[in-house]
Amino acid sequence: MSQTPNDLTSQLVDNCLPGNSIDCVILGYDEQQLKILLLKWKHEDMWCLPGGFIRKDEDMNQAAQRILEMRTGLKSVFLNQFYTFASAKRSKLNTEVQLTRMDHILKGLHGVDDRFIDWIKERFITTGYFALVDIRKTSPHPDVLSEKCEWKTISSLPELMMDHNEIIVKALEHLRIQLNYLPIGMSLLPQKFTMRDLQKLYEAFLNTPLERSNFQRKMLKLGIFVRHEKHLTGAANKAPYLYSFDIPKYNELLEKGIGFAY
Amino acid sequence: MSQTPNDLTSQLVDNCLPGNSIDCVILGYDEQQLKILLLKWKHEDMWCLPGGFIRKDEDMNQAAQRILEMRTGLKSVFLNQFYTFASAKRSKLNTEVQLTRMDHILKGLHGVDDRFIDWIKERFITTGYFALVDIRKTSPHPDVLSEKCEWKTISSLPELMMDHNEIIVKALEHLRIQLNYLPIGMSLLPQKFTMRDLQKLYEAFLNTPLERSNFQRKMLKLGIFVRHEKHLTGAANKAPYLYSFDIPKYNELLEKGIGFAY
DNA sequence: GCAAAAGTGTTCTCTATACACCCATGG
DNA sequence: CCATGGGTGTATAGAGAACACTTTTGC
Numbered sequence: 001m002s003q004t005p006n007d008l009t010s011q012l013v014d015n016c017l018p019g020n021s022i023d024c025v026i027l028g029y030d031e032q033q034l035k036i037l038l039l040k041w042k043h044e045d046m047w048c049l050p051g052g053f054i055r056k057d058e059d060m061n062q063a064a065q066r067i068l069e070m071r072t073g074l075k076s077v078f079l080n081q082f083y084t085f086a087s088a089k090r091s092k093l094n095t096e097v098q099l100t101r102m103d104h105i106l107k108g109l110h111g112v113d114d115r116f117i118d119w120i121k122e123r124f125i126t127t128g129y130f131a132l133v134d135i136r137k138t139s140p141h142p143d144v145l146s147e148k149c150e151w152k153t154i155s156s157l158p159e160l161m162m163d164h165n166e167i168i169v170k171a172l173e174h175l176r177i178q179l180n181y182l183p184i185g186m187s188l189l190p191q192k193f194t195m196r197d198l199q200k201l202y203e204a205f206l207n208t209p210l211e212r213s214n215f216q217r218k219m220l221k222l223g224i225f226v227r228h229e230k231h232l233t234g235a236a237n238k239a240p241y242l243y244s245f246d247i248p249k250y251n252e253l254l255e256k257g258i259g260f261a262y
Numbered sequence: 263m264s265q266t267p268n269d270l271t272s273q274l275v276d277n278c279l280p281g282n283s284i285d286c287v288i289l290g291y292d293e294q295q296l297k298i299l300l301l302k303w304k305h306e307d308m309w310c311l312p313g314g315f316i317r318k319d320e321d322m323n324q325a326a327q328r329i330l331e332m333r334t335g336l337k338s339v340f341l342n343q344f345y346t347f348a349s350a351k352r353s354k355l356n357t358e359v360q361l362t363r364m365d366h367i368l369k370g371l372h373g374v375d376d377r378f379i380d381w382i383k384e385r386f387i388t389t390g391y392f393a394l395v396d397i398r399k400t401s402p403h404p405d406v407l408s409e410k411c412e413w414k415t416i417s418s419l420p421e422l423m424m425d426h427n428e429i430i431v432k433a434l435e436h437l438r439i440q441l442n443y444l445p446i447g448m449s450l451l452p453q454k455f456t457m458r459d460l461q462k463l464y465e466a467f468l469n470t471p472l473e474r475s476n477f478q479r480k481m482l483k484l485g486i487f488v489r490h491e492k493h494l495t496g497a498a499n500k501a502p503y504l505y506s507f508d509i510p511k512y513n514e515l516l517e518k519g520i521g522f523a524y
Numbered sequence: 525g526c527a528a529a530a531g532t533g534t535t536c537t538c539t540a541t542a543c544a545c546c547c548a549t550g551g
Numbered sequence: 552c553c554a555t556g557g558g559t560g561t562a563t564a565g566a567g568a569a570c571a572c573t574t575t576t577g578c
Contacts, residue, residue: 017387018281020282060346086322125282178439214540230548235549236554240557457531473569474529474531475530480567497528497577498528499577501529503531529575531572533570536568536569537566538566541563542562546559547557548557550553
């Protein structure tokens with residue numbers, strides 16, 4: 001296994017901050033369900049959040065953007081830091097079996113040597129970011145450790161590595177509390193959508209059904225929508241209007257919070 | 263300058279995580295104003311947030327509690343992590359003059375050697391915590407670098423070291439967004455208080471005057487208060503009732519958020 | 525009695541909610 | 552013309568805002 005200045009060891013051990021990492025909870029919405037992008041390890045039924053490390057000359061927020069772009073192909077989407085996980089034992093949450101497998105996978109990679117193994121086994125503090133993306137615009141790419149990168153429905157997530165389940169729980173908690181200040185509609189829906197789409201999205205977040213006609217009226221009264229042509233679905237019923245967001249007005253309103261109760 | 267196993271250098275360099283620190287925005291309320299606890303450096307007109315480092319075997323949240331207790335004497339108060347500051351240049355925000363002074367102070371301390379200086383000059387990622395405390399219960403203590411530890415009114419803060427002003431701004435932003443989910447009344451006021459006290463507190467947060475009679479009615483309707491005896495101030499007017507929080511009910515309501523608009 | 529602040533009442537408006545009704549669409 | 556879902560109307564109850572009125576306290 002030849003060592004070049006570009007191999008994994010030098011990329012990480014020499015160029016990244018030791019003991020600090022990033023994990024991304026990337027949220028999407030499709031088929032009326034909230035989904036999270038997860039990675040599956042090579043040859044193992046072991047899932048984890050997309051993550052990475054911070055280069056020595058790089059802002060952590062930049063690093064998170066870089067990681068997000070590598071996994072989704074997306075630039076400039078909504079991305080927020082939400083919590084830093086730093087319990088002393090978090091790297092020890094893996095079982096013996098998991099550790100052995102991890103070792104095996106790592107040693108099979110090109111450019112990994114003992115220096116790398118020592119580096120990665122230290123205590124790590126990881127900062128969680130969450131992103132809101134339009135699933136249809138993403139093209140998921142696995143990283144070197146994984147063979148799959150897939151959207152998983154939030155209500156049926158697999159067991160995850162280390163404390164990654166906890167990280168997701170915390171992300172969703174933050175989401176709930178900040179809901180009124182987050183651009184969920186604009187980030188998660190395609191550019192043009194129906195009021196029904198938007199309602200279903202809110203229902204997914206609030207986990208409760210909302211009254212159709214009141215939702216429509218209250219939303220439109222906010223004055224943040226542009227109405228477009230009607231959308232003929234081919235179904236035997238009245239065609240709904242398509243809407244998009246009036247972005248300046250949307251952002252202005254977001255500052256104050258977009259509150260709902262219905 | 264003798265080196266013992268208990269000196270500053272070994273306490274920090276050998277026992278703490280490198281490159282990671284903690285800064286605390288400790289919020290109190292007194293004389294109808296929000297205040298933050300700040301430290302003043304020895305011999306210099308240079309202020310900063312109380313902070314510290316994480317021991318190698320210690321959870322970061324524990325470390326924050328330890329730091330808070332050292333500066334205020336308080337255990338078990340409301341303490342929340344809110345953001346991790348990790349721009350690549352944040353340690354380089356100090357001016358040349360500040361750096362020289364810092365060097366001078368550090369070298370004057372017992373148990374500081376070159377190893378320490380090298381350690382402290384590396385890039386640091388700092389995690390911000392904010393605490394809500396009852397000022398009357400605190401007894402502020404300076405740390406080794408500082409000669410004063412004082413409450414400063416939020417509307418007239420001094421210039422702070424590095425990015426500490428930015429950290430405070432971010433803390434207040436988080437506070438504003440999470441306001442309805444934070445136990446501000448219970449944490450910042452003394453155990454017994456009047457409705458007027460509570461109103462003034464909310465006015466300080468919301469930065470807007472509220473209508474007295476409506477505030478009182480709406481608050482009491484929440485059903486989270488216990489009414490006590492009247493409080494005779496000695497002033498020539500009707501004496502107000504004292505109240506305290508019904509803690510179980512208060513916590514239950516907090517989960518859902520205590521919303522205000524008045 | 526008077527001033528000041530606490531406590532309670534009243535009125536008006538606005539919003540949330542529930543549900544009724546009509547409209548478009550395709551079979 | 553019927554079933555289905557979209558769009559609009561309406562009646563009622565409750566919340567919020569403004570302000571009037573009464574009560575308590577010390578001088």
